[in-house]
Amino acid sequence: MDQINQEPGKNEEENFRAHVDDINNIDKEFSDLQKLKMMNDGAEMQMNQSGAPDSHEMEQEEINNRSIFVGNVDYSTQPEELQSLFSECGIINRVTILVNKNTGHSKGYAYIEFADPSSVRTALSLSESFFKKRQIKVCLN
Template structure:
């Protein structure tokens, strides 16, 4: 028997791991910046974008064979 206005929540996918949920939230707040000079350091990007709000992490992609920035 249900009360009028009762709310039922179902999660058919099982429990969502809190780590996965946190990672999804981080990804939803991430941006990609391309065409960056190869000599750019993470600190430079952090300083540049700090005007936009708190920067949690800066990742510069590198070529796995050479270790050089992908720009």
């Protein structure tokens, strides 16, 4: 019987306010979680800044020391072709030709990771040489 005497739309207004309160509570919880994450990230950074790089950073640096960048690569080039060209420099772990993620077409450059850092010096000597009628650029990664 109380509902009959209430003004029309009052329940909708109460529901709306309840939803606004819920949203405000969720927003506050999210803000609190962001603060906790920032504090946690800061603690991790301090641990990593103790002078010793973490294992992932060391591994990435090691890979970079064994890798080269190859520019001006013909767009039709396949990884196997670059592997064949650079195999005279040393054992190759990986050949990566970068492609446009939307079209799948080559961007015209590649990265080659060797098994041994000494292979990089030999590979650098191929810079300015011609491959598929294009003068390639080879430089440190």
